[in-house]
Amino acid sequence: MYRRSFLSFIRGASLTALTAVPERAQTPARDLRIAYGGIGIECSTYSRLRTRMNEFTILRGAELTSSDRFKFLKRYPVTFMPTLVATATPGGPVERQTYETIKAEFLKRLEALLPLDGLYLPMHGAMFVDGMQDAEADWYHAARRVVGPDCLLSASYDLHGNISQPIIDTLDMLSAFRTAPHIDREETMLRATDMLLHCLREKIRPTLMWVPIPVLMPGERSSTEWDPGKRLWAQLPALNREPGILDVSLLVGYVWADEPRSTAAVVITGTAPDNQRRIATNLAQQYWDARAEFKFGTETCTVDDCVQRAMDAKTQPAILADSGDNPTGGGNSDQATVLESLLRHKAQNVVFAGITDRPATEACYKAGVGARVSLSIGATLDPKASQPVKAEAVVKFLLADADPAHHEAVVQIPVEAGALPRQGITLVLSAYRRPYHDIQDFTRLGLDPKSFKIIVVKSGYLSPELAPIANPSLMALSDGAINQDIVHLPANRYRRPSYPFVADLKFTPKVYGSVRNRP
Ligand SMILES: [Zn+2]
Numbered sequence: 001m002y003r004r005s006f007l008s009f010i011r012g013a014s015l016t017a018l019t020a021v022p023e024r025a026q027t028p029a030r031d032l033r034i035a036y037g038g039i040g041i042e043c044s045t046y047s048r049l050r051t052r053m054n055e056f057t058i059l060r061g062a063e064l065t066s067s068d069r070f071k072f073l074k075r076y077p078v079t080f081m082p083t084l085v086a087t088a089t090p091g092g093p094v095e096r097q098t099y100e101t102i103k104a105e106f107l108k109r110l111e112a113l114l115p116l117d118g119l120y121l122p123m124h125g126a127m128f129v130d131g132m133q134d135a136e137a138d139w140y141h142a143a144r145r146v147v148g149p150d151c152l153l154s155a156s157y158d159l160h161g162n163i164s165q166p167i168i169d170t171l172d173m174l175s176a177f178r179t180a181p182h183i184d185r186e187e188t189m190l191r192a193t194d195m196l197l198h199c200l201r202e203k204i205r206p207t208l209m210w211v212p213i214p215v216l217m218p219g220e221r222s223s224t225e226w227d228p229g230k231r232l233w234a235q236l237p238a239l240n241r242e243p244g245i246l247d248v249s250l251l252v253g254y255v256w257a258d259e260p261r262s263t264a265a266v267v268i269t270g271t272a273p274d275n276q277r278r279i280a281t282n283l284a285q286q287y288w289d290a291r292a293e294f295k296f297g298t299e300t301c302t303v304d305d306c307v308q309r310a311m312d313a314k315t316q317p318a319i320l321a322d323s324g325d326n327p328t329g330g331g332n333s334d335q336a337t338v339l340e341s342l343l344r345h346k347a348q349n350v351v352f353a354g355i356t357d358r359p360a361t362e363a364c365y366k367a368g369v370g371a372r373v374s375l376s377i378g379a380t381l382d383p384k385a386s387q388p389v390k391a392e393a394v395v396k397f398l399l400a401d402a403d404p405a406h407h408e409a410v411v412q413i414p415v416e417a418g419a420l421p422r423q424g425i426t427l428v429l430s431a432y433r434r435p436y437h438d439i440q441d442f443t444r445l446g447l448d449p450k451s452f453k454i455i456v457v458k459s460g461y462l463s464p465e466l467a468p469i470a471n472p473s474l475m476a477l478s479d480g481a482i483n484q485d486i487v488h489l490p491a492n493r494y495r496r497p498s499y500p501f502v503a504d505l506k507f508t509p510k511v512y513g514s515v516r517n518r519p
Pocket of ligand 1: 158159182
């Protein structure tokens with residue numbers, strides 16, 4: 001039975017919803033024509049940077065089929081036909097022309113595959129394009145115009161994605177991550193593709209419903225590793241097993257986008273509207289009731305206090321997260337504010353990974369390993385947002401990569417003249433915006449992070465690899481494009497009233513359906 005084998009890929013998934021469907025002639029999977037493609041980025045509207053074409057990684061055609069991310073599609077007894085998938089490190093809004101160019105190519109590739117029964121859209125959900133509100137809805141509308149009204153559209157989402165009524169009106173099904181940090185990427189994509197294949201084979205058009213919840217939290221307060229996030233999301237697998245339920249998604253939304261659609265949401269795909277309404281209302285009410293409980297999961301402090309606490313810690317390594325400038329949340333990653341504080345405090349035995357600074361990185365490559373260099377570090381991408389730091393450094397390591405756009409250098413900044421190796425600050429400079437959240441990001445540069453007293457990373461909540469070694473873990477509430485002090489964010493012009501921006505809101509969950517399900 002193909003039907004059974006599809007869902008058996010998903011840990012803990014249930015067949016209840018599927019077995020509730022009356023037996024009838026199925027469409028053989030091999031006869032189905034299904035395409036896939038999408039665009040994924042998270043954009044802070046508080047960033048002055050623009051995401052341009054050179055920052056997107058675009059996989060097309062066979063590159064997609066052979067990629068690690070989509071190899072799970074080979075398990076199905078149907079060929080998922082690739083179009084393109086464009087992804088970029090979170091950052092500033094996408095430049096309009098870049099978006100239009102990628103979209104045009106996606107649509108052209110989609111058109112070449114017509115006719116289609118289904119389209120799988122691997123998305124993020126928090127894209128902001130210059131001059132556009134609700135960019136994902138624009139992408140889906142454009143795809144819908146090409147594939148026609150009968151083709152089923154299934155999207156997978158990050159739980160930090162934003163939903164809107166136009167999105168619900170255009171898609172047929174949606175599944176979002178259930179973990180933050182995100183450790184269920186493949187399970188989520190499988191839920192989206194399993195639903196799609198199931199509905200196509202059973203000739204079902206599912207019902208899509210949602211409840212917007214006027215609560216906006218940064219990811220750092222709404223992780224699924226601790227309550228209330230933990231208990232809220234823990235219910236989803238069991239709810240997914242209820243009759244007629246194909247997917248239950250609970251989304252935090254993306255707080256650093258000043259858009260009307262930015263909000264938390266429950267989205268439910270199924271074939272049992274009453275059950276869907278009941279579950280959606282209940283989850284939305286629980287989320288609302290928990291709104292004042294969302295707390296940071298780690299110690300937070302100002303930059304200076306965090307540096308002092310890390311230096312005073314009796315245990316090591318202290319991991320200090322520079323949260324406002326975290327590139328995986330949309331931060332610039334070019335700010336030297338924490339570096340300035342470390343130097344002022346004369347911090348020793350520190351590894352700092354890393355600061356995006358192409359000119360400083362290139363200066364290191366020009367000078368060579370062992371050379372002393374005078375560097376201006378930081379504030380190269382957005383000179384208005386922060387100040388650079390001047391420092392004398394010794395070049396320790398240069399990553400072998402012929403492409404200057406991917407250069408990374410390790411320098412040592414001695415705190416006092418004659419300092420011994422590994423004293424002072426070991427700093428990673430990169431030519432491009434990237435995180436250092438995995439141990440391998442350090443070891444590939446010849447660094448053992450655990451051997452340092454203090455590790456500084458540009459991060460919010462720590463990654464699954466860094467969190468277990470942090471001793472202690474300190475999150476600096478630093479300024480930047482994703483400042484955690486959300487109620488004081490500038491230019492909240494378009495956002496609808498939501499908690500905590502408005503403290504005394506009243507809310508009663510209201511379920512909205514999709515125009516596609518109206519008779
Ligand atoms: Zn996310």
